[in-house]
Amino acid sequence: MKFATLSALSLVALNTISATPTPRANCGKGRTAASATVWLTAPGVNPELKVFGSGDDAHDALRLSFHDAIGYSPKMIKEQKKFGGGGADGSLIKFATTELPYPANEGLEEIVGDEKVYADRWNVSYGDIIQFAGAVSVRNCAGGPRISFMAGRPEATGAAPEGLVPEAFDSVTTMLSRVADAGLTPEELVDLLASHSIGVQDHVDRSIPDTPFDTTPTVFDTNFYLETLLRGTVWPGKGHNNGEVASALKSTFRLESDYALSRDKRTSCHWQSFVNNQSRMADRFAAAMAKMALIGQNPAKLVDCSEVIPVSTLRAPSNAKMPVGKNLFDLQMTCPANLFSNLSNLPGLLGKLLTAVDRDSRD
Ligand code: CA
Ligand code: CA
Numbered sequence: 514m515k516f517a518t519l520s521a522l523s524l525v526a527l528n529t530i531s532a533t534p535t536p537r538a539n540c541g542k543g544r545t546a547a548s549a550t551v552w553l554t555a556p557g558v559n560p561e562l563k564v565f566g567s568g569d570d571a572h573d574a575l576r577l578s579f580h581d582a583i584g585y586s587p588k589m590i591k592e593q594k595k596f597g598g599g600g601a602d603g604s605l606i607k608f609a610t611t612e613l614p615y616p617a618n619e620g621l622e623e624i625v626g627d628e629k630v631y632a633d634r635w636n637v638s639y640g641d642i643i644q645f646a647g648a649v650s651v652r653n654c655a656g657g658p659r660i661s662f663m664a665g666r667p668e669a670t671g672a673a674p675e676g677l678v679p680e681a682f683d684s685v686t687t688m689l690s691r692v693a694d695a696g697l698t699p700e701e702l703v704d705l706l707a708s709h710s711i712g713v714q715d716h717v718d719r720s721i722p723d724t725p726f727d728t729t730p731t732v733f734d735t736n737f738y739l740e741t742l743l744r745g746t747v748w749p750g751k752g753h754n755n756g757e758v759a760s761a762l763k764s765t766f767r768l769e770s771d772y773a774l775s776r777d778k779r780t781s782c783h784w785q786s787f788v789n790n791q792s793r794m795a796d797r798f799a800a801a802m803a804k805m806a807l808i809g810q811n812p813a814k815l816v817d818c819s820e821v822i823p824v825s826t827l828r829a830p831s832n833a834k835m836p837v838g839k840n841l842f843d844l845q846m847t848c849p850a851n852l853f854s855n856l857s858n859l860p861g862l863l864g865k866l867l868t869a870v871d872r873d874s875r876d
Contacts (some may be wrong), residue, residue: 527656527779562666565815571653573624574643575711576620576621576646576712578601578644578677578802579708580678581600581602581606581640582600584695585599588694589674590700597677598672601807602666602668602670603639604669605673606628608630608669611631613625617675617680628643639667640666647806648760648802649823652823653729653804655733657795658712658798658799659822662817663819665815666815679770681867682770688702690710700780704797704875705801707794710733711732714726714766716748717755717757717768720750721750721766726765727740728740733795734829734833738788742775742788744761745758745760745761747758747762749766781846791830807822
């Protein structure tokens with residue numbers, strides 16, 4: 514993903530969705546959704562699907578899924594009597610001329626154009642194609658969980674208002690308030706940021722496009738949550754940009770929003786809990802993505818087509834890897850509750866040290 518702004522998104526997702534009366538079997542059998550047939554024949558059969566499954570397109574597809582869905586504000590409707598956006602409704606494609614010029618959506622032009630072509634060709638809704646492409650893009654990365662996919666979203670009825678996408682320079686309070694308005698918890702925001710494990714920046718510092726947020730940008734692993742906790746000491750580009758803070762490594766980029774959420778008392782414990790816990794991160798991410806994909810939608814009117822999302826065959830390492838030259842003393846961990854325990858299985862001397870410390874702390 515190219516995250517000039519906050520961007521976001523498994524099997525656990527299916528459990529989340531199952532709380533709603535959705536006829537999952539109908540996608541493959543009864544095909545009650547108007548669009549079910551195309552989803553069934555797309556992956557593996559339709560080579561065009563690959564457009565959402567590699568490189569920049571995959572990054573952009575995931576970013577688009579968040580930017581489209583978060584455009585939803587019940588608060589705006591209540592307090593200002595104004596349309597607050599339709600959430601995951603495809604408005605960013607249907608009303609692209611309105612929404613693409615919003616600064617937060619910079620860089621989405623190409624993926625919006627690409628996905629529109631396929632939605633029109635396959636005769637599916639823009640809301641569906643956006644969440645479908647987001648789910649497909651994740652599974653193509655090593656360690657990427659399978660994300661559920663619900664089909665049948667009606668076309669958007671209006672453009673989302675400007676200002677609903679959290680920005681990298683927003684305060685934690687502003688970010689949490691914004692996502693709460695759209696129905697997401699602080700923990701779910703942190704869950705969705707696992708997307709930054711496979712993301713890059715392009716527009717915060719334009720002089721260094723494609724700079725990743727962790728040292729393993731092709732692997733959906735917990736390194737992102739670990740590396741963000743390292744003390745920032747260098748600027749990967751020429752210096753500070755709005756929405757940027759110093760990074761621990763010259764090769765990685767750090768968003769101010771990631772830095773703030775990783776250290777804020779409201780979110781730091783949840784953040785730290787993902788370090789070295791691949792399954793927890795993947796499961797939580799998939800569940801949060803599934804919830805996000807339904808923002809503004811009525812799940813009872815959608816059809817569960819999760820079976821069309823392929824399962825990733827590439828695994829991520831079970832342990833995060835401390836970057837070369839960094840160690841325990843470079844970490845800025847503000848949550849005392851899990852200061853050591855989830856780092857104690859780090860390989861090498863650091864792991865042995867942490868295991869010893871963890872054991873002593875429990876004596
Ligand atoms: Ca939308
Ligand atoms: Ca990674």
